[in-house]
Amino acid sequence: MTPRTGTMRLACMFSSVLLFGAAGLLFISLQDPTELALQQVPGIKFNIKPQEPHSDLPSGSSQDGDFKAPTESVTRDLSSRVPGDLNLQVSQQPQAHLNVGARLRPRQRRRRLLIKKMPAAAAIPANSSAGTFVRPAPRALDGRWVSLHQSQQERKRVMREACAKYRASSSRRAVTPRHVSRIFVEDRHRVLYCEVPKAGCSNWKRVLMVLAGLASSTTDIQHNTVHYGSALKRLDTFDHQGILHRLSTYTKMLFVREPFERLVSAFRDKFEHPNSYYHPVFGKAILARYRANASREALRTGSGVRFPEFIQYLLDVHRPVGMDIHWDHVSRLCSPCLIDYDFVGKFESMEDDADFFLSLVRAPRNLTFPRFKDRHSQEARTTAQIAHQYFAQLSTPQRQRTYDFYYMDYLMFNYSKPFADLY
16 A cells, blocks of 8 residues: 555544534434434433324323313322332323424413413312312302302311410421211212200201211201211221221311300200200209209209300319210311311301312212201290390300300301300
């Protein structure tokens, strides 16, 4: 080989290297920047396979690229399956979509614009069942639904703030069967109802029985069937896993009532009418302890307890008989500082609240909350005026002590002081 031939070969090799380098630079400059950006994201593995476009679009997307909010069931399903340390596998997006970055940008801008215009979703606490208030039910009017939804948010806010201030240790406690012993379960519509006596509980249990398919109408269910039958299961009859599963996935609700009115309603029901349990058990003990010179007949039957005597029993730290669910605190019955209820209804606005709740759980449209009085139907319901008449029999210190007794219920459920002289 002559020196000139060697020089020519070296020149050819150098030219080839330059050409290959220029081709590589040209290829990089022409490559889609969207694809480059995707390849550089740390912690995300892309496994892209070619497929027919739009053949299997995921829920919440549309063929023209517009944003659609996922449904409640999809949201719950996704949130329950995605782990915290996600390593995303992208295998459903077609290759053609990723190679048209210039065409994707207007869609992305439109998507952001749509998201900005959407109303903010209601914040859902981490330990509550997700998605209760995703959208109004078909039978709920928009304006009315918004107002009732805002009322729910305010009630839960007040309740949480009261719990944070006065029950700081509750959030660190574990839920036990005792905490859920007053909660009834309806599995078909995934409802948990905490029973608060004298706040519409008999009729609410009738509603749950209709929802469960155990009766066709609330009017067909007798009082004894509601309270002494075993048609509805209590949450504490399930095992630990069953309790936690239902608490985290079902819609949890309770209904409350102004504490003084609820107390007077219980007294009228249990002590002013014949009763084969409350007279011999509570009545006898109350009369023997708080009535001077009680007659033999009164001590024998336990009948005729007066409201001031009943209040003496209630406020006595050494009361002769124990507490009863009909006048126990809601904060003890339902543990609202430990269990994050999704819905807090009030007896005073029962019709609107009940209709709203039934809409949220997709109850049959012909099912409404019963209006009939469960017991002593000939007698007027206990109102604020009637409650004031009973409490007028008490001294100011007794009224104050009774208010102190129910202070947490007044605070948690945002009820006003029933008398001006209370502090």
